[in-house]
Amino acid sequence: MLGRNELDKLNLQKQALLLESSLNRAALQADIRRLHSATTWVREVTSVSREFTPWLTLLAPIAGFLVARRARRSASWFGRVVTAAKLAAPLYGLWKRWAPGRQAADLGKPAN
Numbered sequence: 001m002l003g004r005n006e007l008d009k010l011n012l013q014k015q016a017l018l019l020e021s022s023l024n025r026a027a028l029q030a031d032i033r034r035l036h037s038a039t040t041w042v043r044e045v046t047s048v049s050r051e052f053t054p055w056l057t058l059l060a061p062i063a064g065f066l067v068a069r070r071a072r073r074s075a076s077w078f079g080r081v082v083t084a085a086k087l088a089a090p091l092y093g094l095w096k097r098w099a100p101g102r103q104a105a106d107l108g109k110p111a112n
Contacts, residue, residue: 058091
């Protein structure tokens with residue numbers, strides 16, 4: 001059986017461990033707050049990139065077309081306008097399909 005001195009010694013060790021645990025917990029919470037404030041910009045950047053995704057899906061084919069078109073350039077400005085008009089309708093349909101407002105409206109509709 002343990003003597004009174006040994007029990008007192010164990011209680012003191014227990015109190016010391018509890019205090020150390022509290023200090024470690026407070027330090028961990030401070031580190032988490034510091035990390036959270038340091039990484040706030042990541043959330044902002046990803047939200048901005050999500051806003052530009054429909055535009056990027058629209059502009060990427062146009063940019064590819066313009067780069068490919070640069071190799072064999074039409075001398076007529078009218079030919080360029082006609083080509084742009086031919087591309088506008090399918091690209092506009094693609095943009096409407098991927099637009100964020102369209103997706104939000106589709107979520108509210110009941111499934112058929």
